[in-house]
Amino acid sequence: MITRFLLSNMDRRGFVFLALIAAIGLLVPLANLLLPAGSPFHVSTATMSLWGKYLCYALLAISLDLVWGYCGILSLGHGAFFALGGYAMGMYLMRQIGSRGVYGNPVLPDFMVFLNWGELPWYWYGFSSFPFAMLMVLVVPGLLAFVFGWFAFRSRVTGVYLSIITQALTYALLLAFFRNDMGFGGNNGLTDFKDILGFNVQAQGTRAALFAMTCVMLISGFLIARGIVSSKLGKVVIAIRDAESRTRFLGYRVDRFKLFVFTVSACMAGVAGALYVPQVGIINPSEFAPANSIETVIWVAVGGRGSLVGAALGAVVVNWAKTVFTSGFMAPYWLFALGALFVFVTLFMPKGILGTAQGWWESRKRPAPVPAPEPAPAE
């Protein structure tokens, strides 16, 4: 049943995407590890970790597209779930440092030592265990999304209001995590990681493995999201997006469907965050910044809302552009380019790169297009 659930209704684009990610996940680590640095096919560790980061963002974008593109919930606080997953992973990595911290304290992380913490706060217990930490990567963002969504969807907070309170949520968390009294390292966050599962996080092999793992998770995330949106539940969710009260009058409990999708999406964002942290080497409260969440929304819009492949593509394209434009002579002007990109995409490519390309392709193939429905109102 599960395979059927995951693979039913897979279209060609989905297969291409899966094949591409699988190939990248296999070939890039191999090209990094096995080929000599001089080989034209060698992939440097820097490139690999950069792309690892992009792919984490791609997973985050897919998770956001699930709620925004398919369910019409514009979350301006998805960065919060990403960051919480990251913090759960970061806490595990901190505990793995053990007595190799600069103060040599076997239990307390360095920032607690120099701020004179007497003992480990209770919420740090258990994070020395990898399975527990991984569970928390899913549970913490999921639980927050569940509780938040439980209240918000039941009281039918929708549209702009929902967007603004998701923004308030991530802003409140940003302020909270900045506080050093919270015991999460304040502004500096968690960093200086040593090991993951006994392997040195900076070792080339570990990086390659993390990269491959990111690809695996991206594929799984894609398959789950794909499975959801192509099931009948997915149809209900799209129905909710397009005509919420109609769906309700058909007897569907709209709040529960929204809650389900929102929670699944938050867990996915958490996983993306957890994979991001060991590859980037730091997690700190700036990940909660509302601007980050808005940027994630923009990746999805650029790639193509309502298309999982599009969302992933948007994340990679925008971040790649950011990497390119923040170096060299463009450096002082890249914000102009980024800002102009957002304006351009919303004005001229409301369906994003993928949607526009597809429309162009279809109009070439079929000169007389079927009358397409008007773009759905965003609310």
Added chain:
Amino acid sequence: MRILSSLLRTLALAMTLALMPALAFAQQAAEDAFARLSADSFSDTARAIDILVQSAHPNAAVIIEALADGRLLAGGGAVAVKTKEGGFLDARTGQALAAQPAGASPVRLNNNVRRVIQGALGGLGLINPDPGKRVAAAEAVFRARDVSVLPVLEAAIAKETNDRARRALREAQAAILIAKTDAPPFDRIAAVDVLRERGDQDALATLRALPGDASPGLREAQARAISEIEGKLALWRAGQNLWYGLSLGSVLLLAAIGLAITFGVMGVINMAHGEMVMLGAYTTFIVQEVIRSRFPGLFDWSLAIAIPAAFIVAGAVGIAIERGVIRFLYGRPLETLLATWGISLILQQAVRTAFGPTNREVGAPAFMSGAFELGGLAITWNRLWIIVFAALVFAALLAILKLTPMGLQMRAVTQNRRMASAMGIRTGRIDALTFGLGSGVAGLAGVALSQIDNVSPNLGQSYIIDSFMVVVFGGVGNLWGTLISAMSLGVANKLLEPYAGAVLGKIALLVFIILFIQKRPRGLFALKGRAVEA
């Protein structure tokens, strides 16, 4: 050092009295003082002031005033006063000099020297013919608590006729007496009473500084006075917090009210709203720069000039944004969010490129500087003016929407676009004007914020989230809701802050808003009925 100096001073005084042909001595002392002024050492400078005062040098007041303003030049054997008009006087003789003496540079000050100057000027000012100056001088003595001024002070009290000045002088006397261990105990207890009546923070500080030698009676009087003052101040503090809340509320109101129009009335989520505020602040900066370089006399009017300028600049940019981008996106509110976010990035970087990334200085006109006391409330002028300004902007906006034909058309367009268009209203023009109005108001907020915050490219970012919270909490499309929401959030924030701290207080408010929206998904003052969801 201070004990030594007062000892020396007493000694000097005794000697002056003993040796009647004191002129020669005073001459010698003054020479010593001038030498010390040239030594470029803070302790020597402080000592020099004492000597000048003690020896009653005819130019003492002029010299010390110049010193306080950084107009006293010393070095190369000369000591000269640079007059306010730009001329130079010989400090020794008071005669005009042709030019700045070679090798002389301004005598440097530190806080210690400034305090000595304060005390000295206080002592000298006590016999000024202007009662206002005498009060100020008494206030300076009150703070400096310089025992050596006591005889002068007592003499001044004896012949003082002005009630206010007399009270100030007595308070100054009390402040000295209470710390003077060799004063008669009865006088010191009376001094406590004087301070108790004064009853402010400074009185409290003076009372608490009672030296350890005090008799039990004095201690008791002091304790009673302190507890009485503290009780009174606690009440005032509650009022003060309320005032702070109103003041914060008015800032929030200014920042949010433009958004209440663009977002509340038009339904456009304008993420570049904060940048409109920033543009207003930068306009103020430019206006001030022009005034500084061309018409320095107009400086006190700079804000009044900046208000229409900021409104026009931000409003024009707003109209350009509406015509260029937003009008293509009506009915797609979440996409305007993305596009305006892009615009906000562009505007920020544009300002950063044009004006540099650092803060720019926007000065405060004289009428907005400083503070005054109202009972036990310390009210700063700039905050008061901002509250007044916010109230005026609010009233004006309300009047525009309710009373003018343009306001009527705006409401018509936002309520039923097609119908309004059918009735001959040019909806496109009204959209642009409405958006321009909202942006222009944001520009006005920028003028006010330039007085209390950084004028930097990041200015807008720090207000955008708060502004959205205010509008959403108040209920979209309702100006009164925005007013009440801004004020209640401001006051709640300031009442929470003393207990929870600034950060936790803010988090608590955010969580409150999130929960509140669950209860009333459309804010405090939402429209009810079928039309809303149609």
Added chain:
Amino acid sequence: MKLTRRTVIGAAFAGATVLSSLLPAAAQETIKVGILHSLSGTMAISETTLKDVMLMLIEEQNKKGGVLGKKLEAVVVDPASNWPLFAEKARELIVKDKVSAVFGCWTSVSRKSVLPVFKELNSILFYPVQYEGEESERNVFYTGAAPNQQAIPAVDYLAKEEKVERWVLAGTDYVYPRTTNKILEAYLLAKGVKKEDILINYTPFGHSDWQTIVSDIKKFGTAGKKTAVVSTINGDANVPFYKELGNQGIKATDIPVVAFSVGEEELAGIDTKPLLGHLAAWNYFQSVKTPENEAFIKQWKAYKKNEKAVTNDPMEAHVIGFAMWVKAVEKAKSFDPDKVIDALPGIEAPNLTGGVSKMLPNHHITKPVLIGEIKADGQFDVVSKTGLVAGDAWSKELDGSKDLVGDWVEKKCGNFNVKTGKCGGA
């Protein structure tokens, strides 16, 4: 020559050949230096000038003939005040651009985020900003002040010169103020200050409404003892803080404020008249009268083509750091990071305040501590100056670090415990 198609093509071909043979050669001649400062986002306000000063220094060095006969080439990237981007850009500089050293970072978190990259790829970072200490890494050279080169001398000055007995430690809630205040609190308590005479207060980043806190400070100052504020308030929040101080009439003669993050650049955005006499502690002020400094200011103003351009402490740190790097490269006769890292300790370079700073084995430098009072023109009047103070990587005042020393010359260890005689903490 008659222009035929063939000659044109031939000329173009020849030109291209010449160019292509020249280009790699030229590229080989230059040595790249990375500049990692935010040019956009919230930190651009502080970091942009540091980028400019580095460009100026590199240009000047090239006029002198470069280093080891090779020209230097600056590689500028914009990490956009985004910490993960700092790590990414650091990696890009080291791997892709193959820079020999990087000058950059401002906030502690940006340094922390690039640290693993520099360790992994074994490169060199010069960090020019005063910070909380508690760190000594092989690949990082700290040219800004450690807490003992700024905070403690400032407190000593206030206690001695202003007879301060009561202290408000006000800071932004992040690691630098937290650590500095911890150190100061321990130091003050050890000096006999009573616990109730110390008030510690933290505010969020970019805090703009200071009414309550300033009035609290005013109230705290009414206990009858001389009170002072030690401010570790960060960048953006300072302007509204000082504006509020001025408006509520807190004069330096009543309650002086000594700040560790307020320099000439920050004051340029405020009307300083009400702030007369408030203090700042740094290792450099623009107003210092030395020939070196005057030459530097002149050069800077010419470079910026702006007569009003100001200089500040982190700029001086880059000047010292860059001079030290050049000397170390010349001493090592190589750009190889390992050799340069080994050569750096012991290198001396003149600072701009008339002394000679020296790189210590713990990768911090010696600096004088200057206390300045704010003048009406936005500059500082130096009221106290110490001799050269050696930067402590590990604070002597904190329990966790009092036994630690950093020594990369003999012990080859950043956190050597003198009690246990072992490297690596406890």
Added chain:
Amino acid sequence: MNAPTPGALTSSLLYLDGVSVSFDGFKAIRGLSLTIEPGEMRAIIGPNGAGKTTMMDIITGKTRPDEGTVMFGGSVDLTRLDEAAIANLGIGRKFQKPTVFDFHTIEDNILLALKSKRSVLKTLFWQTESQQQKRIDEILGIIKLADKRERLAGSLSHGQKQWLEIGMLLAQDPKLLLVDEPAAGMTDGETAQTAVLLKEIARDHSVIVVEHDMGFIRELGVKVTVLHEGSVLAEGPLDQVSANERVVEVYLGR
């Protein structure tokens, strides 16, 4: 068709008594009482603002009445339930403006409406059984859209959307259908066809039709209730009602 459940207070399928609701002081419904018997088809007419749509909102749980009783099937208090629960009880609703899922195919629109378990997990692992597929085909036939089943609903004409929505109601298989102005914006031919369709449905469902179009009502030939200012003005066969002086007065505004 539906025997009153044990403990029923009334044998009526739908029972409204003394229902009132107001918005910001405006009384949209005042003391409305109405009963629908099982299997009955009822037409409701009234001028604009008479409270027709608000009445539907109350029955379907979108609006809560300030006072009054709303009972379904004799014993279920509708004022305590939300829209989804009421829909699952067997009350279907068609909106004034045709509301279908534009981005779904016509077949999927019917599938979503098809009577089935509505829980999250059931829909997640849903598989259409052959019996259900047959029912879908049947409905597509009834609403004459079988040949367009793969098309997106958004591409349909206005009249076709109306039928699709009625088809969705059929798929829901409710005990009571609320139909709001089914003939609005239709050509005469379409209107006639719609009337036929509705009569067919009424054979085994209770139906309430709100309509302006008198011709359409006449074609349906059922009992008519006239609403005015939120309460019942008259009730009875169309001829009788249209002869009522008060009704004429209200309609002609005399």
